[in-house]
Amino acid sequence: MSRLSDTGAGALTAWRSRWCPPDFSGKVGVAYSAGADSTALLAAAVSVWPGQVVALHVHHGLQAAADGFEATAREVASRLNVPLQVGRTDARHAPGQSPEDAARQARYLALAGMAREADVSVVLLGQHADDQAETLLLALSRGAGLPGLAGMPERFVRHGALFGRPFLGIPAATLRDWVLEQGLAFVDDPSNTDPRFTRNRIRSLLMPAWQACFPGFRQALARSARHAAQAQVLLDELALEDLQTVGVPPRLSALQALSRARQSNVLRHWLKQEAGAAPTEAQLSELLDQVDACRTRGHRLQLRAAGGRVERADDHLVYRTL
Incomplete structure (x- = not known):
């Protein structure tokens, strides 16, 4: 050869x-x-x-x-x-x-x-x-x-x-x-x-x-891609650990105990698992703001994300397809 x-x-x-x-x-x-x-x-x-x-x-x-x-x-x-x-x-x-x-x-x-x-x-x-x-x-x-x-x-x-x-x-x-x-x-x-x-x-x-x-x-560029892939594996592993803490569907009170970066990571992972949804950066930022604002029982939460919307149901987040 x-x-x-x-x-x-x-x-x-x-x-x-x-x-x-x-x-x-x-x-x-x-x-x-x-x-x-x-x-x-x-x-x-x-x-x-x-x-x-x-x-x-x-x-x-x-x-x-x-x-x-x-x-x-x-x-x-x-x-x-x-x-x-x-x-x-x-x-x-x-x-x-x-x-x-x-x-x-x-x-x-x-x-x-x-x-x-x-x-x-x-x-x-x-x-x-x-x-x-x-x-x-x-x-x-x-x-x-x-x-x-x-x-x-x-x-x-x-x-x-x-x-x-x-x-x-x-x-x-x-x-x-x-x-x-x-x-x-x-x-x-x-x-x-x-x-x-x-x-x-x-x-x-x-x-x-x-x-x-x-x-x-x-x-x-291939080396950079490998580094990014390795970092994403670590973020996925962290998201799985955090999901065990916040639950599926996620509890608001448990989410609020995490840093904003970990909230972002675990919510991205949950939405991908739940509905194959990938929110934009702007959608996810707005969702994190609303999660932070939900400190009272009567506070509503509703946000369009990908092909559906995230809503509040008691102390949990739920995703509903439109």
Whole structure:
């Protein structure tokens, strides 16, 4: 194997040692778009898990080139002797919804469904170091908290399926060189250069500027993301401890005994657990002010938060979906 293929296989082997049991023998799905990144991932996965890999291709139906993507996917999967499963989905966005978010949500839902049908234990994604850097820059531009600054995790569960990102430490150029060296066909999605999408503007404008000023910025941003992720784990553990004290639903009197920072942390955690709700900074600040003001039995509390509202019920907070 070449140095570049060793890099891909090495990343997969390291990911397997961290997240898979030593005797793992299940099927491994690869989210295979037929782009350079997922092609590198598919070929590397075949070398690490021979006979266990299934390629999962999502046909979004968003552009005329999608049929060509599927044709390339079938060609490469056949060359690598990998079974290919194709899922079709309608990824069009609803009014007011981000096209990027709509396509992402439709893709994960389709991949999770195909994983169940193919009896796949884990679905691997081809996101790499450049994607992680873009994610962190996007989070910074939006004033994100620790969950956003933690970037993309190596392992997560969505729609009941386990997903993994073994290539987060590998630059995009390395993966592309690997695919070219192997002579494998791949496609370039024209939507990846469309300036209407925020990520594409970050990729074409910000990333080159960061590269010119700070050549090692990908590794530095990835390190910052790991620090943020570690800090978020500690905050989650503290929130669980505080929930044991304040109760579920939270008691106002117990909340008021905590510092404002711990109130904020435990309420964020409770709302996420209770309803998958993520209040804005302004909503949470107003909620903390109202919690502090509830010192008498007759004091009402009611605040819109995410897709519902937080209300007072005796000495407790409750969340009601609108």
